[in-house]
Amino acid sequence: MTNLAVRLPGLELKNPIMPASGCFGFGREYSSFYDLGKLGAVIMKAATGTGRLGNPTPRVAETASGMLNAIGLQNPGVEKIIENEVPFLGAYDTCIIANIAGSTLEEYEKVASTFNETNLVHALELNISCPNVKEGGIQFGTDPSLAQAVTEIVKKASKLPVYVKLSPNVTNIVEMAKAVEAAGADGLSMINTLTGMQIHLPSRKPLIANKTGGLSGPAIKPVAIRMIYEVKQHVDIPIIGMGGVSNAEDVLEFLLAGASAVAVGTANFSNPYVCPEIIDALPETLERYGFNSVEEAIGKGIMSV
Amino acid sequence: MTNLAVRLPGLELKNPIMPASGCFGFGREYSSFYDLGKLGAVIMKAATGTGRLGNPTPRVAETASGMLNAIGLQNPGVEKIIENEVPFLGAYDTCIIANIAGSTLEEYEKVASTFNETNLVHALELNISCPNVKEGGIQFGTDPSLAQAVTEIVKKASKLPVYVKLSPNVTNIVEMAKAVEAAGADGLSMINTLTGMQIHLPSRKPLIANKTGGLSGPAIKPVAIRMIYEVKQHVDIPIIGMGGVSNAEDVLEFLLAGASAVAVGTANFSNPYVCPEIIDALPETLERYGFNSVEEAIGKGIMSV
Amino acid sequence: MMIQKENMIIRSVTNIALDTIEMVLENTYISKTAIPGQFLHAAIEGHTLRRPISIADIDQEKETITILFKILGKGTEKLATYQPGMTFDALGPSGNGFQVDNTRATYLLIGGGIGVPPLYYLGKTLAEKKCNIVSILGFQTEENVFYEERFQALGKTFIVTNDGSYGETGFVTDIIEKAGHFDSYFSCGPVPMLKAITSKLPTKPGLISLEERMGCGVGACMACVIPSADGKGYQKICSDGPVFHAQEVSL
């Protein structure tokens, strides 16, 4: 019997598959397609301090083997999420990871500490790729010292393990990973989207109302694999990998590159059943390539170890 | 009559289409498919100071809507290129752009000055994305001060206009563009490939022998468009755009984002006739979206101008 | 009715107007459960995102669903190459459709271009409920006109073309006066048309069907929103809509 279980800080995953933040809402819609208890975990849509309306539309565009999105963190705010959404998900036999975002250090701190009020959330995913309004548009996710600062504050504010979600839009991903590890991160989550743009020819304008959007989907998988492979060799904390996963072979590729678990984002839009289908296919896929368990495969593609 | 001509430093292009460096060799192979005189220009494969053998194989891999390559600058060296390759291309009614690379500032200087010996080359494309052996693996293309230094040296060594080819693997592309503009670059060429990796499941190893490779093709087009759009607003020198172009609509998208001419790389592999087919389709495409000339479309997608 | 992922078997493909394809699809679940105004979210090979296409007609006995679509971009271009016998998968029935409670009233259907299709299944359903139906269908030019006879079979039908090449000349709003009395209206078409209609008919009860670029198509990703009329939030077109009360959203 192939063992799919993975044990990570705060997360006893029955399998390594979880929907990625922002691609699964708070699970309600997909719960009509299948039992969410099948999932290793669910990563919820980003929560901010107070509710946000997000960006104007169009918010998405299709690209070659991928898509752009600029939803803009639309969410009802951390309190309403805890009140209205978490209990729904908490009724399923799966782990819950709360993705948290903010514009200021204070907002991050507030969101993180507010999640202490529920016992149903197992871990935080700290999204540091949103524009930092206060510091003049610099992103927490592209400056190692800002990333370190926000990680420290969130670690202090929260009783939960913190997985820091790294942005791929940086020159040196290893430096970012080391900075947040030093700040106490329990794990990493990577990658968030690559910043991209599409121009709509008839209107001669960027198609996405926000002009730029985040590129996701199979198009970015090689970038994700490269970054995880690089980072895994320089940090000791586990990595939740993501970026273009759409089948069980992709999952194995992420495990070999160094991920301990794998999130699936864009592929949910192509196929709402993609997560349970991957979970069902995973044992056979692992066996075919000579693995008896998920844990056995983690990092096995790294040539220097 | 739609006017396809574009005038750039050193380059009187009859149309804005040119094969990208490394995807067209020195033109010989494609000259059996069509008259190279149809092309606006040809960008040659990188030239280094002395011949290089390049990397072990496999050197390429296919990815979703793209590919990875790690050829490793295999080339016969600048002198042999001038002797054996440039005259062949020089016989065609097209512009020649020499892509130059090196491991040290001295090598860049040598390659640039050696190209002064021929009158057949119209411009240099300065490839600053190759690992810099001397400075400990840092890339000229990711450090603004190194990029500035190599641009200054090449400008001094060469009598030709210099287009600096930017790497997209940076946190801040505008900063890189400004640095090389300040150093005297006559133009920019962007983007080079995104660093990526693919893991071969049966062997559990990175498929590309060099481990990482450069991601090209339609997958990266949104990143290229975003970066050109950002850079165009902050520099005054023209941009040769590239990254995933495979048809005339893509070309118009690059023009609208701020490119003045467009290079086509990976698409040559899918369709060896892609460049002349794009050139033939371009007048009708420009007209359909309301343009009478290529020059009219340049930067028209930028909303703040 | 719950959305399911269903296999659609293509039974026929017909070019019914310029770049406009009618496709008849066989599927039990969706043909038995969909109401007018709902849509299919169609997976097209080689495309990351699904394409929303309205249900234009249903034959419950034959278990077929008719869709009409215009070739606009790469996805619809590809779908138009599919042949009878081939299959594709679709999520459906998606969205909230036109809820019709009153019978025996007079309804005005106002469709623009590729907004016409959902109104046909609606019109047929209303006709079955013995309602009075008047239709105004706007197209750019003669070559784009489709389904004229089918709407005529339901009731009085005005065709308008922007260039006057067929029927009346102008916009659908220019005809509303000629349509005579109606109790409420149903409309689907481009946003500028819907804006013109809702501002011309500020007090009439009406339902409008909206379009927006979608990610998930099931209400999870927040891609397809439209501001609520009260300015206090957003509605999701894929799951709260695509059909809204005319006064509920801010166009």
Next chain:
Amino acid sequence: MMIQKENMIIRSVTNIALDTIEMVLENTYISKTAIPGQFLHAAIEGHTLRRPISIADIDQEKETITILFKILGKGTEKLATYQPGMTFDALGPSGNGFQVDNTRATYLLIGGGIGVPPLYYLGKTLAEKKCNIVSILGFQTEENVFYEERFQALGKTFIVTNDGSYGETGFVTDIIEKAGHFDSYFSCGPVPMLKAITSKLPTKPGLISLEERMGCGVGACMACVIPSADGKGYQKICSDGPVFHAQEVSL
């Protein structure tokens, strides 16, 4: 002969062994110009890179080209779904094939797995030149064996399977002694097999056909290189090869 981009019309698709497809393609230019050992560089929908597939046979009168391929990954999987009547485009004839000058000599053909196909067209060509042909064809297991009778029609043929489930047991190199005298050899198959053969036959003249992942397929991108035996440079498999003198390259 110059490489051209040609439209290949699929005439038949046959499953001839486990995951192994024989496809007969119609095309005038390539059927008239290709020599043994050359390949098609096939465009497969949805794939950035073309797939190199050897020419396994040609019927110049019918203007058909036969290819045999194994379903290994996404590209060959897709190609295997293509039906007769469909078309795909291919660059061809690509590469340098087997040059055969001597007639009436005895040639040993040594093929391994999916390296067997190019040897068949070579064998037929040699047979027409009245050469003596002995073939050793190696496969993993019985289910993989194909074209046995066709090679038998050309001359004495040994089938070897790694697991002994059919024919002789072991590797092709184990059989070379049994093949008797031969003047030179032609071989195509996995690199370990070619290495074993060239080191077993260091002094025999031989031509071997190589594989490598390709970008352009026409000699422009330097993706598909193999080190020269002299260590001084590389040869391009797509244009200098895929056929090389056994001693010319460093495996």
